[in-house]
Amino acid sequence: MDRLVLDVMCGKLATYLRMCGYDAAYALDLPIGSDEGVPDDELLTYAQDTGRRIVTRDRDLARRAEDAVLLKRRETEDQLGELVAAGFALSVDEEPSFCGACNGPLTGVSPEEPTPDYAPDPATVDVWRCQSCGQHFWKGSHWDDVVETIERL
Numbered sequence: 001m002d003r004l005v006l007d008v009m010c011g012k013l014a015t016y017l018r019m020c021g022y023d024a025a026y027a028l029d030l031p032i033g034s035d036e037g038v039p040d041d042e043l044l045t046y047a048q049d050t051g052r053r054i055v056t057r058d059r060d061l062a063r064r065a066e067d068a069v070l071l072k073r074r075e076t077e078d079q080l081g082e083l084v085a086a087g088f089a090l091s092v093d094e095e096p097s098f099c100g101a102c103n104g105p106l107t108g109v110s111p112e113e114p115t116p117d118y119a120p121d122p123a124t125v126d127v128w129r130c131q132s133c134g135q136h137f138w139k140g141s142h143w144d145d146v147v148e149t150i151e152r153l
């Protein structure tokens with residue numbers, strides 16, 4: 001599976017792609033650039049150094065990268081459709097691998113472990129924790145929304 005880096009205007013795709021098992025970094029979460037944005041040169045270098053394909057709506061940036069995916073549409077669902085058309089396999093994994101918030105690696109929480117108030121009891125529901133940011137995930141209503149969106153494509 002391709003490792004990806006999403007350009008600033010494609011950030012909403014991150015959650016979907018991560019739930020489909022893609023290692024999808026987001027340009028604004030990276031330690032490059034500033035609040036103003038991420039310069040193309042830095043993004044290109046990062047992509048090259050980390051072996052990631054750039055997903056972008058920026059035609060010039062896409063032209064400069066070797067194997068970038070250029071998206072034309074604005075809405076997330078349309079962009080997902082463009083990715084499918086570009087040959088991406090999109091289906092939600094049974095077991096999530098990447099944190100929807102920061103793209104860090106997820107590990108399962110064992111039934112005895114304590115979870116924060118916002119998360120369900122891991123003895124009754126499968127819960128995962130991000131090793132990078134500590135966020136907890138489980139298959140709630142948001143999960144179902146993503147599955148439905150992906151199935152509609």
Ligand SMILES: [Zn+2]
Binds near residue numbers: 099101103104130
């Ligand atoms: Zn995280």
